Amino acid sequence: MSVISDETGKPFNLSMLVYDTRYRSITIQTFAFILFMAVLAWLVMNTYFNLQALGKDFNFGFLGARAGYDINQRLIEYTNDSSHLRATFVGLLNTLLVAFLGCILATIIGVIAGVLRLSNNWLVAKLMTVYVEGFRNVPLLLWIAAIFAVFTEAMPQPRAFRGDNPAANMLLGDSVAITNRGTYIPAPTWGDGSMFVVIVFLLSMVGIWVFGRWAKKRQDATGEILPTFWIKLGIFFLPALLVFFILGRPIGLDYPELKGFNFSGGIHMRNSLLALWLALSLYTGAFIAENVRGGILAISKGQTEAANALGLRSGRTMSLVILPQALRVIIPPLISQYLNLTKNSSLAIAVGYMDLRATLGGITLNQTGRELEAMLLMMVIYLVLSLLISGAMNIYNSSVKLKER
C-alpha cells in the first residue's frame, strides 16, 4: 500500500515519522523492537531476581554429575554411574527411535485405512470409518494407557512358558516369545567374516538399484518388460547367501531362552515401546487416513475412468495413477502429522517408556531440582527436532511438487 510521495523536496520534520508512509514502517518497527526488548529484559530480570531469592543459580553443571538411576531400554552404553548428560542422550535416542518407527507404521496404517475407507466393500469401509473416528475423537493419552493395559493383560507372563505342559508356547520354532513384558526375538551374532556377508549384501542392494534403472531405461527404449521382480529377488538373496555359506555361516542367531525370572538372550522389545509405538501409529494413522482419503478424493474421477479405459486393474489404477497424484495433496499435511507424532511421543511416561521427557524432564529434573535448566534444554531439543523434521520433509515435498514450467 505504498503511496508514492512527490514531496521529496520538503524538509524533514518529526511528524513525518508518523504520517509519511516512507518513515512510518521504520517508526513502527523501532517501537516494536524496543517493546520486545523491554519485555525480554523484564522476563530475564524477573528470572534473575527469583533465582537469587531462592538461592539458586543458572548452570548446566548438573549434567555432568552421576545420574544414579537405571534405564531399561538404552541404545548406547549406560549404567547408573553415567552422567545425567548421558541419560539425556539415552532418552533422546529412545524418543527418536519411537518417533521413527511410529512415522513409518503410521504412514502404512494411514494409507491402507485411507484407501480401504473408499473401498466398495461396505463392511470394510464401515470398519475403517469406525477406526478413524474412534481414534480421532478420543484423547491419545487414553489410547496409550488402554493399549498398554491390553498388552499387559492379554499376553502371557513369562512364568506361563515354564513347566512340562506350559500355558503358553514360543512361536516360530521356539524363536519368538511374546510375553506381557515384551516380545523376545532372536538376535544375530556376528562371527568372523560376517563383515564380508554384510558388504556383499549392501553391494547387491546397489546392484538392484542399478538394475532397476537399467531395466526402466530399456523399457523406455524398446518397450520390452523384463521380469524385474524375480531378477531383483534373485540379486537380493543369492550373492549374500552364497558368501554366507562359503564362509561357513559366520552369522548366527541367539535365541531367547527362559532363565530365572525372565527370558534372556535375543532382542527384547519391551511392551512399553511396543504399546507406545502402536498407540502413536494407530492414532496418527487415523489422521493420515483422512489426509489420504482427502487426497484421493481430490483427484478427479476422470483419472480413474481413464485408467479403467486403459484396462488397468483397480489395484494398479490406485498404485500407478491415483496415489502418485494424490501424494502431492497428501504430503504437506503428512509433514505436520509426523511432527505431531514426534511431539506426542513425549506422552511416553504413561507407559514408563524412558524417552527424553522421562529422563531429562523426569527423573533428572526430580533428582537435581534444576527445573529451569532441564525444561529449557528439553524445549530446545524438541524444537531442533521439529525444525529438522519439517526441514527434511519440506525438501522432499518440493521434489515431488508439480513442477510448473
Next chain:
Amino acid sequence: MKKSVFIGALTAAGLAAGFASAGTLEDVQAAGSLKCGVTTGLVGFAAPDANGEWEGFDVSVCRAVAAAVLGDGTAVEFVPTTGQTRFTALASGEIDLLARNTTWTFSRDVDLKFTFVGVNYYDGQGFMVRKDLGVSSATELDGATVCIQTGTTTELNLADYFKSNNMSYEPVPIETNAEAQQQYLAGACDVYTTDASGLAATRATFEDADAHVLLPEIISKEPLGPLVRHGDDQWADIARWTLNALITAEEIGVTSANLEEMAKGTNNPEINRLLGTEGDLGGMLGLDAEWAKRAIAVGGNYGEIYAANIGEGTPIALARGLNAQWTQGGLIYSPPFR
C-alpha cells in the same frame, strides 16, 4: 502486546492473584484458609471421597494445622501435586505446607531449601512378590523385573541396592501407584517396590491378598514428614509443634473423647500446658491458648489419626511398628511441651 493485556485482564479479574509476603501465618489468616499440598491420590494417605472431601493420614496433618491456625479443620484448600510439581509449588508459595509422604533427605532440606518440620511416618522401601514365586529374600531377585513408582527416591535406592549386592534387574518405571499395581497384578513385573506402607496398603486391596508377600528386607530409610519453605521460622514452628502436639497428646493420653474434660484443667501440668490452661505456649507461637486443643479436636491424637486412616481396623491394616510411641518401642517421639 495484546498478550500482556489479556494477562492483565485476567489478573485484574481477581481470580486468585495474590502477593505472598514474608509472614505465611498472616497470609493464611488473611486468606482464611490453608493451602496444603497433597498427592493426587495415595491409598490411606490422601484421596477425595465421593463428596469431594479429602481424607487420609497426610490430610489429617493439614487439617490439624488449619484448626490450630484458623480454628477450623475444614478451612483447607487441598492442592493435588505430583512428584514433579510438589517442590516448585511449595517454593513458589502456591502452597503453604506440603504433606505428601515426602522423604526427609539432606539435599531436599539443604539444597532445595525446605524445612522438614518432623516425621509423621517412618517408612522404608520394601519389595512385594507373588508367594508362588518361591522368593523369600530380596537377595534372590537377581534378574527380576521390578516395577518402580517414578519421581521419588525409590529408583535411586533400588539402583544402589542391586549394585551393592551385585545383582542385575530390569526396571519398569510407572507414574502412579494405580498403574504400577495393575502391571504387577498382571505379572508384567515380578516385584513391586515402593515404600513398605504403600505396598501393604496396595496388597490389602488385592482380590487375593494372601497370594502376595512382602519380603523382609527394607532397603532404605524413608522418614516421611510435612515440610515448609526455608526462611519463615514462625510458620515452621507452628507446623512442627502442631505435629508434636498430636504426638504428645497420644503419649500423655489426651484423646478426642476426653479432650473437653481435660481442657477444663487437670493435675498433670504437661496436659495443662498443651491444652492452654497453664502457661502461654500458644502466645509464643503467635496463636491463642487453645491452638493445640483445636488441632487435636479435628481428628484426635496421633494414634487416633493412625488408627482411623491406616491402622489395623482399616482395610490397609498397617501395624504401628516403628511408628509406635517411643514408650511402646517405636520411634514416634515428641520434644516436651515446656
Next chain:
Amino acid sequence: MSDKSFVRTEMLGEQAPPLTEVGIVKWMRANLFSSVSNSILTLIGIYAIYYLASHLVPWFWYSIWNAGSLSECREIREAAYGDVPSACFAVITERWNQLLFGFYPQHLYWRPVLAFVLLFVALAPVLFNNLPRKMFIFSAIYPFLLVWLIWGGTIWGPMAVAAGFVVGWYAAKILGDRFGAIAAVGGGILAAIIWWMFLAGPIAGGLSSVLPIGIEAVTSKDLGGFMLSVIIGVTGIALSLPIGILLALGRQSNLFFIKSICVGFIEFIRGVPLITLLFTASLLLNYFLPPGTNFDIVLRVIIMVTLFAAAYMAEVIRGGLAALPRGQYEAADALGLDYWKAQQLIIMPQALKISIPGIVNTFIGLFKDTVLVVFIGLLDPLGLTGAIRATTEWNGIYWELFVFVGFLFFICCFSMSRYSMYLEQKLRTDHR
C-alpha cells in the same frame, strides 16, 4: 385366412430376476463379495467384529451398576453370575458428579450448567448466520459472564475488567478523531492498560463494598472433572482467536521485525510438545513473573494453553487469508481503505468464514489435549480416575473409568467434527 396369429399378442409376465441379483443377496454380492480379495477382507472384518464382540459383550452384559466398592461389586457378581467377566460401573454411578464437576459445591451445579447452556447462545450467531447481528453483543459479554458464573464472587470484578475494553475503545475513538489511526490504536491500548493496572482493582473493590452484588465464590481448587476440560478448552480457544488473528497478520506483514517475531513465536510453540508448555506453566512461570506474584494454577494453564492454541490458530487463519483471491486485497486498496479498515471490512470477514472448519478442528485437538493437565496434578477426568482409584473402595478398578472418560470425549469431539464437516460442505458450495 385363418385367424391363427404368428405373433404373440400378449406379453409374457416378467420373470423373477435370478436369486443372486435381488435383495440382500445382490447387495452382499456387490458390497461384500465382489471379488476374491474383497471376500477375504470381508471375512477378516467379520472375524474382527466377532472377536471384539465376544470379549466386550459379556463384560457389558453382566455389568453391575449398584455397589459401594469394588469388593462389593465382586461379591454381587459371584452371587449373581459366578465367575464371568463383568464391568463394575457402580463406580460411575457413585462418582458421576465428581467426574463431571470435580469438587464444585453440589448446590451450585446450576452455575456451570447455565454457563454451558449460555455458551451455545453465545456461539449461535457464529454457527448460524441468519440470526440477528445484535446477538454478537451477548457473545462479547459471555466471557465475563462465564468467569463470574464459574468462580462467583462479586460481580464488579469482571465488570471492571470489561470496562477496560470500553475505556480503551473510547480513548481510541477520541484520539483517532484528533490524531489518526496509529495514535488511536496506541492510545486505546495504553488507556486500557492504565485502567486495568491502576483503576480497575480499587474501583471494583469500592463498588463491591458499596453495592455488594455477588454470588458465592468458588476457588479454582474446586474445579475439576469434565468441567475443567471444557473451561480450559473453551477459554483457550476463545482467547487464542484474537491473538491468532494478530499473529497471522503479523506473519503476512511486510515489516521485517514484526514478521520475524511472529514467525519465531509460531514456530517455537508449534515445535515443542504441549506437555513442556504445561510444565512451564506449573514449574517455570513463577520464575518469569515479578518476585512474589502468585498466579492460580488453572489460570496459568489457561495462559499457556491460550498461547499454544494461538500459534495453531494463526496457521489456520493464515490458510484462510491465503485462500482469498488477490483481487480482494487490490479492490480494498483501490477503494482507498487503509490497512486496518481493509482488514476489518473486507479481508477478515471472508478469511474467518473460510477458516471456521479449521478453527473447529483446532478446538477438537485442544479439547482432547486438555487431559495432559493430569501430568501437572490437576484433576481433570483422567486425573480423577487416578484419585478415585486411590480410595480404599475403588482401588484396582481400571477399564470402567477409562471407558467412561473415553466415551465422554468421543461424544463431544465426534459431534464437533461432524459439525465441522457439515460446515465445510456448506462453505464449499458458497465458493464455487
